[in-house]
Amino acid sequence: MAEEKEKINYGEIGLRAGLEVHQQLATHKLFCSCPSLVRQDEPHFKVVRELRPLAGELGAIDPAAIFERKKKKHYVYEGYNDSTCLVELDEEPPHEINPEALKTALIVAKLLHCEFPDVLQVMRKTVIDGSNTSGFQRTLLIGLNGYLETSFGKVGIQTVVLEEDAARRIAEDSMSVTFRLDRLGIPLIEIATAPDCKSPEQVKEVAEKLGALLRATGKAARGIGTIRQDLNISIKGHPRIELKGVQELPHMTKVVELEVKRQLDAIKHKEKLEPHVRAILPDLSSKYLRPMPGSARLYPETDIPLIFLDKKELEGLELPKMPEEIKKELSELGLSKDLVEQMASSPKLPMFFEFVKTYKNLNPNLIATTILVIPKEVKRKLQLPEFELDENILDRLFIGLSGGDKLVPAIVKEAIPEIAEAIAKEKPKSLEELYKIMARYKVLSDAELKKEIAKLRKEYSGPEEKFLGFAIGKLRGKADPQKIMALLKQN
Amino acid sequence: MAINKFEVGERIVVKIKDKSYEGVVMPSPLKAKDYLIIKLNSGYNLGIKLSPEVRIEKIGMATKPKAQEIKPPINPKLPKISIIATGGTITSKVEYTTGAVEPLINPEELLLATPELLDVVNISQILSPFSIFSEDMTWVEWQKIAELVAKELNKKDISGVLVTHGTDTLHYTSAALSFMLKNLGKPVALVGGQRSSDRGSFDGAQNLICAGHYLKSNLAEVAIVMHATTNDDFCYAIRGTNVRKMHTSRRDTFRPINELPLAKISPSGEFEILNKNYKSRSEGEVLADTKFEPNVALLKYFPGASPDILNFFVEKKYKGIIIEATGLGHVSTNPKQPRNWLGAIKKAIDEGLFIGFVPQCIYGRLDPYVYSTGRILLDAGVTYLGSMLAETALVKLGWVLGHTKKLEEAKSMMLTNIAGELIDKISPNSFLY
Numbered sequence: 040m041a042e043e044k045e046k047i048n049y050g051e052i053g054l055r056a057g058l059e060v061h062q063q064l065a066t067h068k069l070f071c072s073c074p075s076l077v078r079q080d081e082p083h084f085k086v087v088r089e090l091r092p093l094a095g096e097l098g099a100i101d102p103a104a105i106f107e108r109k110k111k112k113h114y115v116y117e118g119y120n121d122s123t124c125l126v127e128l129d130e131e132p133p134h135e136i137n138p139e140a141l142k143t144a145l146i147v148a149k150l151l152h153c154e155f156p157d158v159l160q161v162m163r164k165t166v167i168d169g170s171n172t173s174g175f176q177r178t179l180l181i182g183l184n185g186y187l188e189t190s191f192g193k194v195g196i197q198t199v200v201l202e203e204d205a206a207r208r209i210a211e212d213s214m215s216v217t218f219r220l221d222r223l224g225i226p227l228i229e230i231a232t233a234p235d236c237k238s239p240e241q242v243k244e245v246a247e248k249l250g251a252l253l254r255a256t257g258k259a260a261r262g263i264g265t266i267r268q269d270l271n272i273s274i275k276g277h278p279r280i281e282l283k284g285v286q287e288l289p290h291m292t293k294v295v296e297l298e299v300k301r302q303l304d305a306i307k308h309k310e311k312l313e314p315h316v317r318a319i320l321p322d323l324s325s326k327y328l329r330p331m332p333g334s335a336r337l338y339p340e341t342d343i344p345l346i347f348l349d350k351k352e353l354e355g356l357e358l359p360k361m362p363e364e365i366k367k368e369l370s371e372l373g374l375s376k377d378l379v380e381q382m383a384s385s386p387k388l389p390m391f392f393e394f395v396k397t398y399k400n401l402n403p404n405l406i407a408t409t410i411l412v413i414p415k416e417v418k419r420k421l422q423l424p425e426f427e428l429d430e431n432i433l434d435r436l437f438i439g440l441s442g443g444d445k446l447v448p449a450i451v452k453e454a455i456p457e458i459a460e461a462i463a464k465e466k467p468k469s470l471e472e473l474y475k476i477m478a479r480y481k482v483l484s485d486a487e488l489k490k491e492i493a494k495l496r497k498e499y500s501g502p503e504e505k506f507l508g509f510a511i512g513k514l515r516g517k518a519d520p521q522k523i524m525a526l527l528k529q530n
Numbered sequence: 531m532a533i534n535k536f537e538v539g540e541r542i543v544v545k546i547k548d549k550s551y552e553g554v555v556m557p558s559p560l561k562a563k564d565y566l567i568i569k570l571n572s573g574y575n576l577g578i579k580l581s582p583e584v585r586i587e588k589i590g591m592a593t594k595p596k597a598q599e600i601k602p603p604i605n606p607k608l609p610k611i612s613i614i615a616t617g618g619t620i621t622s623k624v625e626y627t628t629g630a631v632e633p634l635i636n637p638e639e640l641l642l643a644t645p646e647l648l649d650v651v652n653i654s655q656i657l658s659p660f661s662i663f664s665e666d667m668t669w670v671e672w673q674k675i676a677e678l679v680a681k682e683l684n685k686k687d688i689s690g691v692l693v694t695h696g697t698d699t700l701h702y703t704s705a706a707l708s709f710m711l712k713n714l715g716k717p718v719a720l721v722g723g724q725r726s727s728d729r730g731s732f733d734g735a736q737n738l739i740c741a742g743h744y745l746k747s748n749l750a751e752v753a754i755v756m757h758a759t760t761n762d763d764f765c766y767a768i769r770g771t772n773v774r775k776m777h778t779s780r781r782d783t784f785r786p787i788n789e790l791p792l793a794k795i796s797p798s799g800e801f802e803i804l805n806k807n808y809k810s811r812s813e814g815e816v817l818a819d820t821k822f823e824p825n826v827a828l829l830k831y832f833p834g835a836s837p838d839i840l841n842f843f844v845e846k847k848y849k850g851i852i853i854e855a856t857g858l859g860h861v862s863t864n865p866k867q868p869r870n871w872l873g874a875i876k877k878a879i880d881e882g883l884f885i886g887f888v889p890q891c892i893y894g895r896l897d898p899y900v901y902s903t904g905r906i907l908l909d910a911g912v913t914y915l916g917s918m919l920a921e922t923a924l925v926k927l928g929w930v931l932g933h934t935k936k937l938e939e940a941k942s943m944m945l946t947n948i949a950g951e952l953i954d955k956i957s958p959n960s961f962l963y
Contacts, residue, residue, distance in 0.1 A: 087761040090730035091643075113762070129731050130760060130780045154549055158565050158577020167730040174730020180574035184549070198572070337573030338624060338728070341631060345562055345577065 047299060049238045053275035056242050056295060057197075057234035061227050061267040062253045063260040066140050068224035069203045070133035070177060070343070071126035075225040075260065077207065082117035082219060086128060089113050090167045090174050112213075114169040116206065118220040127206075127220040129172035132342040136161065136179070140201060140226035141346070142356070143258040144181045147228055148199040149356055150252055153182025159346040162337040169216050170205035171223065177340050178202035187232065187248060191241040195233030202227050225260075228253065234271060234279075239295035242270065246291050255359040257386075270294065277302040278314040282325055293323050301325070372403040381411050390430060398437045405452055409436060417459045426463050432473060439477055446474060454480035454516035483518050485526075491518075492526060536566075541590040544568060546583055551576070557630060602641055602653045609689035610652045611745045612682040614675060615640065617661040618696025620721060620737075624728035631726065633661040640694070643727040644735040650742035650799070654688060664696025664722075669928060672706035673820040679707065680818035683716050690717040690745030692738070697722035697775060697783065700754060704770030705925040708752045708949035712819045715812035718752045719744045720770065724781050733757055733781045740765035740795040747801060750809045752949070753792055757781035764800075766791035769808075771922045771951035774892065786963055787893060788917045788956050807950070821932035823849050828924045830854040830890060831861045837874035844877065849931045850884035850940070852915075852923045859887045859896035859914055860903045872910060879911040884940050886913045886927060888920045893961055895953075913941050917953050926951060 067074055089111065118127065125131035148155065163175035178200055185196035204225040206218035230249055236242045246268055253259045253266070270282040272295060280302065285294055298317075301324075305312060316332070317325040360368070362383055369379040372395065382388055387410055394406050410433060418426040428436070435447050436455065443449030450458065458480055467473040483491060495510050507527055511520045536542060536555050544551045544566065553568035556575055565577040566584070578584060615621045615637040622631050623639065634640060637656040641647060659674050679691045695703055704720050711718065719741035723734025733756075741755040744767045752770035759782050768786045777783040790805040825848045829839060843851055855861055862870040878885055887907070889896050895917040898904030908914065915923050923944075930943045945952070 087763060088731065089736075089762045091732055091735055092730075125779065128760065129725065132779060156576035157579040158562055158567065160567065160575040160577065162574055163729070164573075165730070172731060173725075174732075178574075180570075180572075180576060198574075200574075334573060337569075337575075339556075339575060341624075345559060347562075347577075 047296070047303075049299070052299065052303065054237055054272070054295075054299060055234040055274070056236040056239075056270060056272045057232045058230075058236075058242065058245055058249070059232075059269040059271070060230045060246070060249050060253070061269075062230075062250075063204060063265040064140050064143055064226040064228065064258050065260040066137055066143070066226055066258060068126075069137050069140055069201070069226040070135075070224060071124055071131075072134065073124050073127065073224065074122050076122045077221045077225075077264075078119060078122065078219075083120045084118055086116045086118070087113055087215075088116065088129075088172065090169060092167065112169075113215050114172075115215050115217040116172060116220050117209065117217065123220045123223075127172065127223045133177065133340070136343065136346065137226060139258065141181075143226075143256050144179075144199060144201040144228050145348075145353065146256055146356055146358060147230070147253065148182030148185065149353070150255075150358060150361075151182070151185035151187055151196045151199060151230070153185030153196060153199055155182050155348055155350075155353060156180070157348055157350075159348060161340040161343045161346075163340045164202075165336040166205070169218060170208065171203075172206070172220070176203055176205065177343075178337070179346075187245060187252075189241055189244050189248065191237065191244070192235075194235040194241070194245050197231045197233050198229075200229040200231070202229060234273065239292035239299075242295050243288065243291040246285075246288055250288065251362045255361055257359060270298075272298045272302070274299060274302050274306075276306050276312075278312055279331075280314065281316045281331065283316060283318050283328060285319055290323055294319060294325075297324055374404055374407055378404065378407045378411070382407055385411060387411065390433075394433065394437060398441055400441050401437060405440070406437065409433065409455055413455055413459045416456065417463050421460065421463055423463060428459060428462070431470070432462065435470065435473055435477070443482075446470075448474060448478045448481040450477055450480050451482050451516065451519050453520070454482075457516055480516050483514070485522075488514070488518050488522065488526060492523070536586060536588065539591060540588055542568065543587045543589055544578055545585040545587070546578065551578070552589070602638065602648055604652055605648070608650065608652045609746050610654045610687050611690050611692055611742070612654045612685075612688055613637065613640070613656040613692045613694065614678050614682070615656055615658045615661070615694045616667075616671070616675060616696075618664055618694065618722055619726050620694045620696075620723035620734040621658075621661065622726060624726065640738070643732060644738045646735070646797070647738050647742050650739060651689070651745060654682075654685075657682075662696075664698035664700065667696075667699050667703060669706070669822045669824050672703055672710065672925075673818075673822060675703065676707055676710035676818045676820050679718055680711060680816045683711075683714075683718070683816045688716070690719065692741050692745060693718065693720045694734075694738075695720055695722050697724060697756075701770075701773050701775055701784070701919075702921050702925055704752055704754050704773060705919075705922040705949075705951075706929070708770040708951070709926055709929040710818055710820045711752065712817040713814055714752065714809070714816055715750050715814050716816070717745050717747060717749050717811075718770075719755045719767070720753070721755055724757075724779060724783060733762070736762055736797050737765060739797045740767075743795050743797075743799050743801060744793065747793070748810050749792055749803075750811045751792060754784050755795065756784045758791070758794065764794055764796040766804075767793040767795060769805075769950050771949045772919060772953070774919060774921065786960065787919055788895075788953050789950075789960050790957060790963060822928045823931035824928060826850045826852070826924060826928045826931060828852045828854070828920055831856060831871070834869060835861075835871075836869050837871045840871065840874040840878055844874075844881050844883060848883060849935070850886070850927045851878065852886045852888055852920060852927055854890035854920050855887040855896065856890060858900050858904060859889070859898050859907070859912075860901065861907070863903050863906045872906065875907065875912060876910050879937075882937060884913065884927060884931065884937060884944070885911065886915050886923055886944060888915050888918050888923045890920070892919070895956065913944055915944060915952075917956060918951050922951050 161179045164178050166176050167174050181201050182199045186193045204222050204227045206223040209219050210217040268285040271279050273279040314331040316328045318328040319325050366379050366383045395403050414426050414428050438447040439450035461476045538555050538557050540555050553570045556567040558567050567577045569575050621634045637658045682691045700722050721737045721741045725731050725733045737756045744755050753767040754773050755765050755767045758764050758766040768791045772787050772789050774787050775783050776785045792805050794802045863872040864870050896914045898908040898914050930940050
C-alpha cells in the first residue's frame with residue numbers, strides 16, 4: 040500500500056485534522072506539594088482498592104449489575120513514602136492549585152490568543168478505569184476560542200485545559216491492574232485545536248509550533264513520555280477518527296498520510312464507517328482500539344475554591360519569547376550560528392542576556408563562549424562527569440575581562456580556558472581563592488609588558504619577522520596580543 | 531441584575547462584546563454572587579462577571595433527571611434489618627448537573643450506590659428521622675435515634691439495626707446508644723463514609739456491606755463498622771464506647787482505643803472475632819433509656835490554663851465536667867503557681883458539680899497514686915475514670931446525671947461498667963491498633 044506513489048490532493052478530499060497535545064509541567068504536582076517525579080526504583084508500599092460504578096447510573100437494582108461488580112478487577116496502587124502523599128492515595132482532599140502551573144497555563148492560553156473566563160472552576164471528570172484513585176480526574180478550563188498562526192493560515196484553538204496526569208499503568212493480570220502513583224497528579228496542559236489543518240504538513244507545523252510554545256514557558260517537562268499527541272482526522276465521507284499516541288514529530292506527516300489512505304480505502308470498499316479511536320503501531324499504521332467515548336461526565340470539584348481571574352494581572356502576565364524571536368536576537372548580537380542554536384535551548388539563556396546587559400564592553404560572543412563552550416571543553420579535557428561555571432564565577436571573570444577592579448585581577452580572554460581549568464582542578468571555596476587563581480593570569484601592566492618583551496628579545500635568536508608570533512605565544516594569557524603588536528611597532 | 535431573570539438549569543447564550551458562550555445556568559456560590567456560572571456543552575463550568583455589557587438570551591430548559599423509585603427486592607432466605615439514615619456524607623449525593631451536595635431525598639437511593647447490601651440482608655425499611663451533619667447532632671438526636679433503634683429491634687423479625695451517620699461525631703453517637711439501649715440483645719451497627727458516593731472510590735459501600743454481615747452475627751453490641759485499613763479489603767467492628775475518629779480524612783479513621791476490635795469482617799462475609807469480650811444475642815425487650823442532662827462539658831487542661839475556665843462552668847450552673855488531664859491524671863495544684871486549679875476544683879465540687887478526669891493521652895489508664903499531684907486531686911474529690919475515652923466519659927456523664935443528681939450516686943455509676951467503657955485489662959497489642 041505504501042508503495043503507491045499517487046499524490047493525494049488533500050484539498051479535494053476535504054481533509055480536516057486537529058491535534059490534542061498533552062504536556063507535563065516540570066513543577067510540583069497540581070494539587071499537592073509532591074515532586075513530579077516518575078521513578079524506576081522499588082515502590083515503598085502497595086494499596087489495594089476497588090472502584091465502583093457511580094450511584095444513580097445503574098437505574099433499577101439489577102442482579103446482573105451486582106454480578107458484574109463482583110467479577111470486577113481490583114486496582115493495586117504502588118507509591119513512595121518520600122514522593123507521594125495522602126492526596127494521591129485519595130485519603131486527603133486536594134490542596135490549593137499549584138500557582139506556578141496555573142500561571143504557566145495562563146501564559147500558554149495567552150500566547151494562543153485565547154479568551155479567558157472571569158471565574159475558573161476545577162471540575163471532576165469521571166474516570167473509573169483505575170488510573171485515578173478517586174474515580175475522577177481534576178481538570179480546569181483555562182482559556183478558549185484562541186488561534187495559532189501557521190504558514191498555511193490560522194488554526195483555531197478550542198481549549199487550553201490544565202489537568203492532573205493519571206497514574207502510570209505498570210501491570211495487569213486476570214484479577215488486578217497495577218498502577219504507580221508517581222505520575223498521578225503531575226500538571227498537564229492540554230491544548231485542543233480545531234480540525235482546521237488541511238494537509239499533513241500543516242499538522243506537523245502545528246505540532247512543532249505548539250511544542251516550541253510550551254517549551255518557551257521554561258516549565259515544560261522534558262524526556263520520554265512528557266509530551267503526548269493525539270490526532271483527529273476525517274475526510275469527506277468518513278467520520279472522525281482519533282489517533283492515540285503519536286510519539287515523534289518527524290512521523291507526524293506519515294501518520295496523517297497513512298490514515299487518510301486508510302479512510303479512502305474504507306470508503307472505496309464500502310466498509311461500515313463509524314467514528315472510533317485507533318492506536319498507532321510502530322510501523323506508523325494503526326489498529327482499532329475502542330469506540331469513540333461518550334462525553335465524560337464533568338461536575339464541580341467542590342473541595343477547591345473558585346479561581347477569580349484578575350484581568351489586570353492577566354494583562355500584566357509577562358510572555359516568554361518564542362524560539363524564533365530568541366534566535367533572531369542572538370544572531371543580531373553576533374553569535375555564531377552554532378552558538379545561537381546552543382544558547383537558544385540552554386537553561387542559561389536568561390543569565391546570558393543579563394550578562395550582555397551588564398557588560399556592554401564585552402563581545403556577546405565572548406560571553407556566550409565563556410558560559411557554554413569553555414566549561415564543556417574543560418569537562419572533556421579533564422574527563423569530569425560534570426563541570427559548570429556558576430553565575431558568581433562568571434561575573435568575576437567578566438569583571439576581570441573588563442579590566443578588573445580593586446579586588447578582581449584584570450585578565451585577558453586568552454587566559455579564560457586555563458583559568459577555567461584551574462577552577463575545575465582547585466575548586467575554589469571562596470571568592471578570595473578564586474581571585475588568587477585569577478591573579479596568576481593577571482594581565483601585565485604596560486611597564487611589565489615592556490620589560491617582558493625586552494627579556495624575550497634577549498632569548499630570541501630567530502628571524503625578526505617571526506618575533507611577534509614568538510612573543511605572543513610566550514605571553515599568551517598575560518597580555519592582549521593587540522597590545523604586544525602595538526608595542527613592537529612603536530620600537 | 532440579569533441573573534435574577536434566569537433560573538438554575540436554564541439553557542442560555544451569554545454575549546459579551548464579540549464573545550458568545552452557550553451553556554446551562556449553574557447555581558452561583560456565595561462568594562461569586564456577582565458572577566454568572568454556566569456549564570458549557572463541553573461539560574466545563576466557567577464564570578462571567580455580570581456587567582451592563584453582558585447580554586443573556588434564554589434558549590431552553592435543561593432536562594431534569596427523573597427521581598427513581600426504588601423498591602428493594604426481597605430474598606426470603608436472608609435476615610431482615612432496618613436502616614436509620616441520619617445524614618452525613620454516606621447519605622448525600624452530588625447533583626451532577628449543578629455540583630451541589632445534597633442529602634438523599636429517598637433514603638432508598640442508598641441502595642443505588644450499594645446494591646450488594648441486598649445480597650447480604652433484606653431491608654425491612656429505611657427510616658429517616660432527620661438529615662443533618664455530624665456536627666449538628668445533640669443529645670436530642672441521640673435520644674431520637676435510640677428510641678427508633680429500640681423500636682425496630684423489638685420487632686421479632688429484625689436481626690439488627692444499621693444507623694448511617696456523618697463520621698465527625700459518630701463515636702459520640704455510638705457511645706450514647708451504648709448507654710441508652712438497655713438490655714440490648716441484638717447487634718446495632720453505625721456506619722459512615724469518608725468519600726462521597728459521587729465518586730468511584732466511595733468507601734461507604736464496603737462499610738455498609740460489612741455492617742450487613744455484622745447485623746447477622748451473634749454480637750449484641752453497638753459497634754462502628756468501617757474500613758480497617760486504607761485498602762478496600764475488610765472492616766473492623768469496634769465497640770461503641772472504645773472507638774475514636776483518629777484521622778481527619780483517611781478511610782480507616784476509626785480506631786479501637788485500649789482494646790481490640792470486636793471483629794474483622796470482609797465484604798464477602800468472612801467474619802473473625804478478634805475480641806472475645808462481647809455480649810451474645812439474647813431474647814427480651816430492648817429499652818430506650820434516654821434521660822440526659824445536657825449541662826455537661828468537656829475541658830482540656832493545658833500548660834498555663836486558667837482555672838477561670840472551670841469557674842465559668844460553675845457560674846453557668848453546669849452539673850458536671852470531664853477534664854482531659856495530663857499524663858497519669860494531673861492539672862497544676864502547686865500553690866506557688868498563680869494558675870493552679872486546686873481551688874477551682876474544690877469549689878466546683880463544693881457547689882455539687884461532678885468533676886471527672888480522663889487521659890488526654892487518649893491511650894492508657896489514669897493513676898492518681900504515682901505522683902503527689904494525683905493524690906491531692908483525688909483527696910479534693912476528683913473522680914478518676916481509668917482508661918475511659920474523653921468523648922465516652924462526657925456522654926456517659928450526661929446520661930448518668932440524667933438519672934441522678936446525687937453526686938455520690940453519680941460517682942458510683944460513673945465507675946460502674948455499663949457498656950464496656952471501663953477496661954480491666956489493656957492488651958499490649960491494642961496500642962495504635
